[in-house]
Amino acid sequence: MRTIHTLKELRAVLSGYREQGKRIGLVPTMGNLHEGHLSLVEQARQAADVVVTSIFINPMQFGANEDLHNYPRTLQDDQDRLQAAGNSLIFAPSPEEVYPEGLAQQTQVIVPEVSEGHCGASRPGHFEGVATVVTMLFNMVQPDVAVFGEKDFQQLAVIRKLTRDLFIPVEIIGAPTVRDEDGVAKSSRNGYLTAQERAVAPAIFNTMKAITTALTQGATDYKKLEDQARAVLSDNGFRPDYINIINSLTLKPAKADDQHLTVLVAAFLGTTRLIDNLSIKR
Numbered sequence: 001m002r003t004i005h006t007l008k009e010l011r012a013v014l015s016g017y018r019e020q021g022k023r024i025g026l027v028p029t030m031g032n033l034h035e036g037h038l039s040l041v042e043q044a045r046q047a048a049d050v051v052v053t054s055i056f057i058n059p060m061q062f063g064a065n066e067d068l069h070n071y072p073r074t075l076q077d078d079q080d081r082l083q084a085a086g087n088s089l090i091f092a093p094s095p096e097e098v099y100p101e102g103l104a105q106q107t108q109v110i111v112p113e114v115s116e117g118h119c120g121a122s123r124p125g126h127f128e129g130v131a132t133v134v135t136m137l138f139n140m141v142q143p144d145v146a147v148f149g150e151k152d153f154q155q156l157a158v159i160r161k162l163t164r165d166l167f168i169p170v171e172i173i174g175a176p177t178v179r180d181e182d183g184v185a186k187s188s189r190n191g192y193l194t195a196q197e198r199a200v201a202p203a204i205f206n207t208m209k210a211i212t213t214a215l216t217q218g219a220t221d222y223k224k225l226e227d228q229a230r231a232v233l234s235d236n237g238f239r240p241d242y243i244n245i246i247n248s249l250t251l252k253p254a255k256a257d258d259q260h261l262t263v264l265v266a267a268f269l270g271t272t273r274l275i276d277n278l279s280i281k282r
C-alpha cells in the first residue's frame, strides 16, 4: 500500500487505475484512525475496486480557539491499520500542497441552510472549511464513490448538499456509527478523555436512547425532552452545548407531525467536545 504526498503523483497513479476501468472510492479522514474509520474503508471496499484514504488535518476547519497544533499526528500507526484493512492508497498531502497560496487566498465553498445551527452555530467557519476541503478532495481524487460517517450527521448533510448543488459526479455513502459496547461512539476525541470522564461518557448515548424511545411512543413536547436531557447530562458532569430534536431531512427543529427525527447532541466533558446523534422514523 503506497502513501502519496503530492497531487501530481496521485493523478498519475489514479489515471492508471482508471484506464483499467477500476472504480475508485475515497475515504476522507484527518488521521488518528480508529475502528469507526476502518468501517468506512470496509464500506468503500464493498463499493469500489480501489480505495484511497486521505489523511489531511485541514487547518481551514479549525477555529481560532481550537487546537490544530495538538491534533494527534499518527501516520505510521494509521498506515499499519489501513494496510491491515485492505486499503489501496493513502493520500497524505502537506498543507502547502492543498493550500499553495495560503488559507487567506483560498476560494471557499459555502453551503447554506444545513450548515447553519447546531455545530455550525457553535463552530463558526467550521463547515466552510469542511465543505471547501471535501470539494477539493473530490476534484483531486475524482472518486466514483466517497464514504463518510453518520456520526458527523450535520457534516454528512453538508457534503450531500454540496455534491448535489455543484453537480459533482460522486456517490455519497453514509456509514453507520461504530460504538463501544457501552454505547460511546468511536471518535478520535475519546482519546482526550480521562478515565473518570470515559466512565460517564455513555450518558450521551443513554440520554439519546431515552429521547428516541419517548419519540417512538409518540411524544411531541420536544422542548421538554431537550430540557430533561440537558439536566441529565449536566448532572453527569457534562457541559451541554446543544441537544436538538430535528427533522432528519431538513435539519430544522422538528415539527409535531414529522416522521424522520434525529436527536443531535454536542456536549463538553472537561475540555473535550463530544458529538453524537440517533435517528428514528415513526
Ligand code: PAF
Binding pocket: 028, 029, 030, 056, 058, 061, 130, 133, 134, 152, 155
Ligand atoms: O470528518 C472528518 O474527519 C473531516 O471533517 C473531513 C471530512 C476529513 C474533512 O476534513
